[in-house]
Amino acid sequence: MSEHTKTNDAQQPAEQESCRACGTNITPDSKTYPFCSPRCRGADLLGWFDGRYKISRDVKDSDLDALD
Numbered sequence: 001m002s003e004h005t006k007t008n009d010a011q012q013p014a015e016q017e018s019c020r021a022c023g024t025n026i027t028p029d030s031k032t033y034p035f036c037s038p039r040c041r042g043a044d045l046l047g048w049f050d051g052r053y054k055i056s057r058d059v060k061d062s063d064l065d066a067l068d
């Protein structure tokens with residue numbers, strides 16, 4: 001059996017540390033990692049709810065409230 005096809009649950013390769021929203025270089029110890037700023041982190045969340053990413057269930061208003 002070969003295990004060289006081991007998969008990673010992460011959706012993005014870990015080799016490049018850049019903001020997932022705008023691509024700005026960041027450091028892994030950033031408070032807002034993996035984003036360069038809270039603004040980009042928020043933008044990415046909006047992307048989730050905008051259907052840019054696949055989600056396993058419908059998003060309800062109560063879910064949005066729970067984010068804060």
Ligand SMILES: [Zn+2]
Pocket residue numbers: 019020021022023024035036037040
């Ligand atoms: Zn950014």
